[in-house]
Amino acid sequence: MYKALPSIGLLGGGQLGRMLLQAAVDLDLQIACLDPDAEASCHQLTPNFQQGSFQDYETVYQFGQKYDVISIEIEHVNIEVLKQLESEGKKVYPQPHILQMIQDKRLQKQFFKDHGFPTADFVLTDNQASLSQHIDFLPAFHKLGKGGYDGKGVQYIADAASVTKGFDAPGLLEKAVDFEKELAVIVARNPQGETAVFPAVEMVFHPEQNLVEFLFSPAEITTTIAKQAEKIAVDLINTLELVGVLAVEMFLTKDGQVLINEIAPRPHNSGHQTIRGNESSQYEQHLRAITGLPLGSTKSFGFSGMLNLLGAEGFTGPAKYEGLADILAIPGVFPFLYGKKITKPFRKMGHITILGDSKGAIIEKANQVKNLIRVIS
Template sequence: MTVTVPGPTLGVVGGGQLGRMLAEAAAPLGVEVVVLDPTPDCPAAPVARDQVVGDFDDPDAFDDLAARTDAVTFEIELADSDLLNRVAADHGVSVNPAPETLSTIEDKLVQKRTLADAGVSVPPFRRVDDADDLRSAVAEFGSVMLKARTGGYDGRGNVPVSDPDEAENAMAAVGGPAMAEAFVDFARELSVIAVQGDSEVRTFPAGENVHEAEILRETVLPARTTDEILERAEDVARDVLDTLSGRGVFGVELFETTEGAVQVNEVAPRPHNSGHWTIEGARTSQFEQHVRAVLGWPLGSTRLRCPTVMTNVLGTVEESQPARLSNVEAVLEDPGASLHWYGKDAVRPLRKMGHVTVTGEGDGGTHSLLEHARDLREELQFETTDG
């Protein structure tokens, strides 16, 4: 394989913050990016070469994207896997991760069955089609997390259920066929960003994730657990990649149980929010790794540079409206902090608008770093505007 610069043009289905950061990472490699997204002037548009405006199931838009690029990937599970298969065949472009992997991942029940059948440790689960099924699941597992099989993210589509009398309302909330998963008595939540290259797999060190209301708030590196658990987490992530096809970055969310086991929560076939720390905290970011991997190029180092904490900047306004972020000097003046703004046109309650990463020095502990990251985040304020 010969790699030259300038390189090929990469098509990305999805132009949100992940598409934006993929384009930012691709540029230094001489790779231009064209994104496909239904929102004109999407967050990735300012940094990508161009945008195809179209829905994630628009055949003409997919044809346009494939005709203008040498390889195609996706940053959102709403991408139509059948269309990805077709453009790969019709236009002769590589599509990674493989469309069949997307088909497996986008349905949480199919995802869990695939992992369980491969011997990967997952929490007990069962299919739920109606309220009676859900009541049976509660009777079998006790408290459960009811998950919409498709379309859920950032806590949307997830409903905790512990009382059979809650079944009707819970099913109405998820809005269709679902999966019930037994609540896990976990010590902490972890994630591993794993990379499937052309002929090798590399894993970043496991991060510790702090959630509130089902939304990721912080990721802490190194994770505050034992070396044995960290090693096991990376092994489980590699087992997950053995069950899936195609090159690219995969976010593997995990539970460390109170009994010391590691179980898979969910898998994302793309760069992941819990991997944003890699931009400042690792030798090679997850976004550069994804670009390298989907193009079949050599992978970069996954080594942790230093203790690192990433904290999400979430919308705090009461309803969707244009706004800007103020007090950013609190972050910019901090020598160990970095601000990432996603360029979204409106702020909504709990919408991910950006993130702040704080890096430490040497082998120091992460607790004080986490508190510092939280303090910086609290300094940031949203001011509504007229657009």
């Protein structure tokens, strides 16, 4: 029996929304976007783009009335209005109470601890002054409870002399982990409780910006560690009973422990390469999950990697992609540009997926690509 697919109202219209829209075309799903930026990445890709704040109660409420399913591409949205829409029978995925917990890193960490999920030791802090009570806990990272995003809201506190670098707001002090690798696992779950997990990826972060600079899949880890990381992700999404996609960032310590770092209840930077590297992408999985469709295969086609394409230092203005033609001439190299008209230093302007027959081939191509392309103005 034919059943019409639900219409989707998406809070956020940035690059993650752009890739959700691209995946939606194949399933003929209708997606509307709400974003405060009139020039957001999605603004020309859907006829139902609305400029407006996804944090304003009335704006989100009126937007949500129009669609069958409400979802997000950014966590920092108005939770109270989503709870109201849910109480009125709207399907809101991921669920508002889960978003509320994840929005606050203090609650997020406490959830891991309370439910027996492995994570680094931490203590909750009220303000900058309270850091002085935990000198014996250093070195550690001070994280804002709310508001941190893309590397912002995290400060390394090495010793007593550097406590003034901490945030004067509620946060948590997380023990610095002596890790060997940073991993991520993307997992999906639909309302029927079906789950599908992508292979663990290995991430390399920009030393200054704390953004993922490069990743490759599958991670260079043992089968045992890979299964452990994937099991943690599946157990976590099932414990949360979250509907949609969940990104789980993890540390692999030098003594072989897998610890959860942070989670994101949406498609994530660490899963961009799934568009070309896996049978189903994380974006298709998110759409399948929130519309109640069967989840797709997460099987890898082989080795893949992803480079973030950031605005070059020293350039602010209309974006120009120097070297784009050069990288397009390389087999197995696929750029994804986010449609942002203005570049700024370190602004995410796109990413580049790289396919190859080995980790070495991926790294070799990645280095070649990094030397060829720049976003300038």
